[in-house]
Amino acid sequence: MRSIAVILGTRPEAIKLAPVIRAFRDDPRFRPVVVSTGQHRQMLDETLGAFGLRPDVDLEVMAPRQTLAQVTHRSLSGLAEQLPDLGVEAVMVHGDTATTLAGALAGFHHRLPVIHVEAGLRSGNLHSPFPEEANRRLVAQISALHLAPTPGNGGNLIREGISPDRIVVTGNTVIDALRWAGDLAGDYGDPALADLDADPRRVVLASAHRRESWEQLPEIGRALAALAEDGSVRVVVPLHRNPVVREALLPLVGDHPGITVVDPLPYLNFCRLMKRADVILSDSSGAEEEGPALGKPTLVLREITERPEAVIAGTARLVGRTTEGVLAEARRLLGDPEQYRRMAAAASPYGDGRASERTVGAVAHFFDEGPAVVPFVPGSAIDQLSVELAGSGAYAGA
Incomplete structure (x- = not known):
């Protein structure tokens, strides 16, 4: 052995x-x-x-x-x-x-x-x-x-x-993990999300934590706050525990009525949240792989990626980290049903x-x-x- x-x-x-x-x-x-x-x-x-x-x-x-x-x-x-x-x-x-x-x-x-x-x-x-x-x-x-x-x-x-x-x-192997997780989670893992299934708004799951993103976290936070001004959109932010991330984002998104901020969710609950989301907006490498596998259009908060396969396949898109760029791409995707369908239907390459x-x-x-x-x-x-x-x-x- x-x-x-x-x-x-x-x-x-x-x-x-x-x-x-x-x-x-x-x-x-x-x-x-x-x-x-x-x-x-x-x-x-x-x-x-x-x-x-x-x-x-x-x-x-x-x-x-x-x-x-x-x-x-x-x-x-x-x-x-x-x-x-x-x-x-x-x-x-x-x-x-x-x-x-x-x-x-x-x-x-x-x-x-x-x-x-x-x-x-x-x-x-x-x-x-x-x-x-x-x-x-x-x-x-x-x-x-x-x-x-x-x-x-x-x-x-x-x-x-x-x-x-x-x-x-x-x-x-992240696809193996997703397949195993399936529908094992009974809920979303946080009381603030208990009403999510009944909420008619489109859900944008958003996260940012990379060290390379730190200087532009306020830009990302302002984009999320502006996006949440649309009454048909609910932004959910599982906030990374790193104090640098929290200090940059909480003042911008913590008290917004259209944004639900929660602590990082256990894996099974997070899988359920990804399946509920309409759009994933993140700088996470996992999101670049998991979003496409779940049929979720994924907007990647980066200028360059080491995971180009989903971008080439059409189910993910690089949108940068500026307030104007992130907001414009998110609004374009949510407002264009045909573009949304194309991204959601693209096959995962992972x-x-x-x-x-x-x-x-x-x-x-x-x-x-x-x-x-x-x-x-x-x-x-x-x-x-x-x-x-x-x-x-x-x-x-x-």
């Missing part, structure tokens, strides 16, 4: 790695050891709990207002101390966070193969997103196995000199719900424990999955 250290620390990592951990646990060839840095404390614990998981090791690195250097240093130091005692044969990291970078470095320092889930995403700009683009490029240099969500991500790695025999295109299965198969093949994996190829299965995930009301407002 192969022991794999699965290192995570943030809510997105928990969402996307939870299906993989569950798949490892169901496979007699593997023993996953879940290691949490605790980079996102409460949100991480809630998300793992929703999947019935808990860490085997918790480094508890979170501290108020710590810098990137501090969280990376504390994560790397904790992992360096713990890894020798875990008896693992590889480390698995996900994506592009400080936890990802620290986990990959710790594995490399201990001469353990590094398995990178959600590998190969590139914006082409080292400083956008910051620091994620640099993190993912650095991790690619020391990874032994690259699990790319899309063929385009795999192509990025090949262009950077990574050998094709070290790359497997799996699809994105997965078919079998990414975790391919991930485990790819790791097994890496260790000569199984055959090569047939790679994920976007196609008609994605069209069907998008409809299946969206369910009834997927194209509300169309």
